[in-house]
Amino acid sequence: MSAVRDAAGPPVLLEIKGLAVDYGTGASAVHAVNSVDLVIRRGEAVGIAGESGSGKSTLAHAVARLLREPARTSAGEVWYHPPGGDAPSEPVDVLKLSGRALRRFRWREVAVVLQSAMNALNPVLSVRAQLTDVLRAHQPELGRAQRVARAAELLEAVGVSPDRLSAYPHELSGGMRQRTVIAMALALRPRLIIMDEPTTALDVVTQRQIVDELSSLRRQFGFAMIFITHDLSLLLETADTIAVMYAGRVVEHASADDIHRRPAHPYTVGLLNSFPPLSGPRRTLTGIPGTPPDMRRLGPGCPFAPRCSRADSTCRQQLPEPAAPVQPAEGPVRVVACFHSHIGIAMEVSP
Secondary structure, eight states: OOOOOBTTBSOEEEEEEEEEEEESSGGGOEEEEEEEEEEEETTOEEEEEOOTTSSHHHHHHHHTTOOOTTEEEEEEEEEEOOOOSSSOOOOEEGGGOOHHHHHHIIIIIEEEEOSOHHHHSOTTSOHHHHHHHHHHHHOTTSOHHHHHHHHHHHHHHTTOOGGGGGOOGGGSOHHHHHHHHHHHHHTTOOSEEEEESTTTTOOHHHHHHHHHHHHHHHHHHOOEEEEEESOHHHHHHHOSEEEEEETTEEEEEEEHHHHHHSOOSHHHHHHHTTSOOSSSSOOOOOOOOSOOOOTTSOOSSOTTGGGOTTOOHHHHHSOOOOBOSSOOSSSSOOEEOOTTGGGOGGGGSOO
16 A cells, blocks of 8 residues: 545545444443544544544544553554655554554654643643653653753743743643643654544633644644544634544544535534524524433434434434535535435524
8 A cells, every 4th residue: 555645635644444443342342433434634634523422532542542441443444654755655554553663653653632631741740851751752862951942842832931841730721731732742743643622621712722723833833633522613613624423433524614514414413503603693502402322222223313303214224324425526525424414404504
């Protein structure tokens, strides 16, 4: 295999093919991620949206090889395409990496910003110690003064004053802690950064600052980004394409503009109707009726059928497979897992 390139955009950086993650084994296993296919291109921002329990974080941990027992990757492939020169580099089978190769991949090629920055940072080590530890482990050729200088540069890049190097996590605000974790992820200039709910527990003003900072950093450093959140409104501003997950599956994947203006899956429509508009007349938020499914007791049909006003007997008996109901004239192919995606449900979105 060589680097994938087509008319849809830049060369592919990461391919996820039929990925499945189970918690437990045998008949009692919970299929937290089921047959997910995604493509992330160089420099692209891909958003992953969905309610709690939809499989977003489990998918991210599987890609970064951070799963812990009883979670295990039960099927699928993850291929990383290292950017090369004139001759494309051979792709890397991520799920087969181990030892030093896996350690190198996690920091130099893919970095992860985990949920809750306060828990991600060591409370008894200073910011300086935590930033320079990454550099000492992966760039041993750097001297102490060089590591400290690099740490100061990283903090400044994310909008934190370098004089906070001597501070401890509890001495920083929530926004500053989040920026510090992002600085750690940027330390080795990875090609892909996975942001797992990076704005959780932050006030709306700080959320806006973090999102703007991420967009600026992506332009500056050119990395690709997977942005995971339950807040679809954030992704509409930051992502190039958005994958909507429900019950461990991707039910819709399209450009951010198509998701916003022409959603094709009833669940996507429900998510869009769950947050208020910033302009126009007041309207009542409709939300999504019912509750997310019990992943231990999924029926044979569409998992969203019990909450969907358009569900019929086919939906309750058969599982819709992701397909491309409409091939756009330009831009990425839209993929929807719904038997009724062709009937114009986008008209249901409130103005």
